[in-house]
Amino acid sequence: MNNPENPTVVIVPGLRDHVADHWQTHLAEKLPNTRTVxxxxxxxxxxxxxxxxLDRVVADIAGxxxxxxxxxxxxxTVHWAQxxxxxxxGALLATPPDFESRLPDGYPAPDDLSRNGWLPTPRELLPFPSIVAASxxxxxxRLAQVAEMARDWGSRLVHLGAVGHLNPASGYGLWPRAEEFVRELARTYEDAAH
Structure with a gap:
């Protein structure tokens, strides 16, 4: 069983799955206790x-x-939480896409997303603390749409500035703030428990 001060970090990539130079990949390599979907x-x-x-990975973790x-x-993650x-x-929710609007070329169209069960986007309060990191x-x-999702989920919204989609195409590779957010989420839970 894991030490309560050292939670397992579960990495949930997007639809492009594992990307070698992605900040999630670097985070998984750096932190001592991670599992990637x-x-x-x-x-x-x-x-x-x-x-x-995601549920199979979570079910296999005892701590x-x-x-x-x-x-x-x-x-x-938000569909799983429902x-x-x-x-x-806690959960770090970085640059959520707006699946209800048309995405740029190369991404699924709203009809494909709807047909595959993604729409509507869940807007219920999440049952755990969360941070939405927005670009x-x-x-x-759009930032306004992400802010609405964060509000509905009960998440703390953090404005990252102009970081694109926070992926290698936007220059993120390494993203050291992810570690800060993971530590904050672990502390938030510990403080609430005492």
């Missing part, structure tokens, strides 16, 4: 398959958990 072989656009993959989700990984009751210390120039979501 593995890529799907089939049904890659299926919300149910993605949520089930406390902090979730670190990026992009569509945020949507996987149907599962496993206690989570002012994210091509996948």
């Amino acid at each position: 593995p890529p799907l072989e089939h049904d890659k656009l299926s919300r149910d398959a993605r949520v089930a993959a 406390p958990i902090v979730i670190v989700a990026h992009s569509a990984g945020v949507m996987i 149907r599962h009751t496993r206690a989570i210390r 002012t120039n994210d091509p996948l979501a």
Whole structure:
């Protein structure tokens, strides 16, 4: 069983799955106790398959958990939270996409997302503390839309500035603030427990 002060960090990538120079990959390599939701072989656009993959990873962990989700990984996490009751210390939800608006070329269209179970985006209060890290120039979501999602989820909204989609294409590789947010979420839970 894990030390309560050292939760397992569960990395939830977006629809592009594992990307070698992504900040989530660097974080998983740096932190001592991480698990990454593995890529799907089939049904890659299926919300149910993605949520089930996250649930399998979470179910295999005995101790406390902090979730670190990026992009569509945020949507996987909020859909998962609607149907599962496993206690989570907290979640870092970085640059969630606005699946209800048309995404740039190369990303799924709203009809494809709807057909595969992603829409509507859950807006219920999350059952765990969370931080939404938002970009002012994210091509996948307007800041105002991300702020609304954060409010509905009960998340603390952090403005990162102009960081694009916070991915290698936007220059993020390493993102040291992710570690700060993970530590904050672990402390928030510990403070609430005392």
